[in-house]
Amino acid sequence: MELNERQKKIIEITKENGPITGEQIAEKLNLTRATLRPDLAILTMSGFLDARPRVGYFYTGKTQSQLLTDKVKRMTVKSYQSIPVVVEESASAYDAICTMFLEDVGTLFVVNKDGVLIGALSRKDLLRASLGNQDLSAIPISVIMSRMPNITFCHSHDLIIDVAKLLIERQIDGMPVVKETDKGLEVTGRLTKTNVTRAFVELAEGQFD
Amino acid sequence: MELNERQKKIIEITKENGPITGEQIAEKLNLTRATLRPDLAILTMSGFLDARPRVGYFYTGKTQSQLLTDKVKRMTVKSYQSIPVVVEESASAYDAICTMFLEDVGTLFVVNKDGVLIGALSRKDLLRASLGNQDLSAIPISVIMSRMPNITFCHSHDLIIDVAKLLIERQIDGMPVVKETDKGLEVTGRLTKTNVTRAFVELAEGQFD
Incomplete structure (x- = not known):
């Protein structure tokens, strides 16, 4: 206008x-x-x-841009999140890489036997491990994963814009969407740069109202 | 409105x-x-x-959303691209992983001795190679990289929205920004989901006019 x-x-x-x-x-x-x-x-x-x-x-x-982008500020995680892929902390680096390929994801979340979030594992973490020239099936993911409380997470009611800023700031590709429970954080979703890219495309294509 | x-x-x-x-x-x-x-x-x-x-x-x-997003459709690759990181085809998988960590990128572009684009290498390609339990320094990247003409690329005058759609469709994290020369394609930039995420944030924050 x-x-x-x-x-x-x-x-x-x-x-x-x-x-x-x-x-x-x-x-x-x-x-x-x-x-x-x-x-x-x-x-x-x-x-x-x-x-x-x-x-x-x-x-x-x-300003005109503020008005234009009010729309963007109503986009929440819930509408764009993906299904999370979790592994148990007893898995090996080799298992984790296989799971990534099977499930076609770039980030895995690590849970304990109660299903509570204790870690996160990126392609970068696994590549770093592979430089060691060790047998990957002998490396437990618990020694290479990022561990709580050093994991960035979000909630399904959060705004995509806030999560997008976190992804850039923390230089990560994705984060778990969580729900608080008595035992700790339960992983309910996955929000990655791919989801943000989708949100951007949908907005630009006018499929969002 | x-x-x-x-x-x-x-x-x-x-x-x-x-x-x-x-x-x-x-x-x-x-x-x-x-x-x-x-x-x-x-x-x-x-x-x-x-x-x-x-x-x-x-x-x-x-429609109203189309009008609102006309703005988005003026965002071009030039304004959001990053500096490309290239490796020579004689490099090993081990070298490539090291370069990724040193340069802090997730995608490398492979050039021949004339500086012409011949391949692309993602974290995923390198992780797959690491599953083989072979010595990574003995694996030449030329056998694990994606090779021209199977590489998705874009130009600096392309729209971010079009590139974003390609990234999703082809399930890749990034692509080279290229310029045609007599010898072939010269790599002038890198456009990744991180750049699209930045474009989204900038738009939503109203810093774009």
Whole structure:
């Protein structure tokens, strides 16, 4: 949506003088109230200005990009997460790599016998282990995995944008979606850069409403 | 931007009857032309309808999300790509893994002595090789890499959205950004799911204009 010069001027006037009535804005622009009506309607409907009866117009402080991206800020983990793949801590590095290929995932979550999250294992962790030139089936994952509490996780109600920021900040490819239980964290999903890429595509394709 | 009931009706009428004049729309709604003026202005400015003098209003066929995401469709590879990391085809799997850790990347591009792209190597390719329990320094990358012409690549002027779709479709983490030369493809960049995740964050944070 492109604003015209007059609409931009109205925003400027309201920013400086708000709350201000339509009459007062018209006066400042040497135009009639009727001429301005469509512009004021557009600016109000699109969220740049807010109008209160008997008070006047306010500037909402929202830029066009903020308004455009309000949509993005309603996208939650729940709608984009994948099924988690978990392994037990007794598994070997060799087992873990096989599971990654079988399940076609890049991150595994490690759980104890109560099903509680105790670790995470990335392709990077396994590649590092393979540099040692040791027998991979003799390396227990418990010595190469990242361990709680050093694991970044999220909840299904979290925003994709917040998780995306964490993925970049922590330089990880994915994280578990968890639920708190009496025993600890239960893994209910997996949220990766692939899911964020999907969210981006869906948004850009307009399949999101 | 929320449309009101009347505006939604106007869109429906124009969709079915367009091109249609403002007078005719007003008639169908039992309203005066003057009453409709702000609504028609809003719908035209925001791109739902298009108006041609002496012809009338058309439905543009754009949904609200399409209009919202037009912005996304202007994001190109050039603005988000990373520096590529290349290795020569004579390198071993061991060398390649070391380079990945040193350069902190998940995908390497393989070039011949003219600097022309001949292959690509992912963490997944290297993990698969490590399952063989062979000495990784004895495995040449030329036998485990993906090889041209089976490599997905993009250009710096491509849209992030198109590249994002390719990354998902082909189930890869990244691809080379290339430039055509007399000898073949020269690698000028790297575009990964991390870059797409960054694009998503930037958009959602409103830093993009």
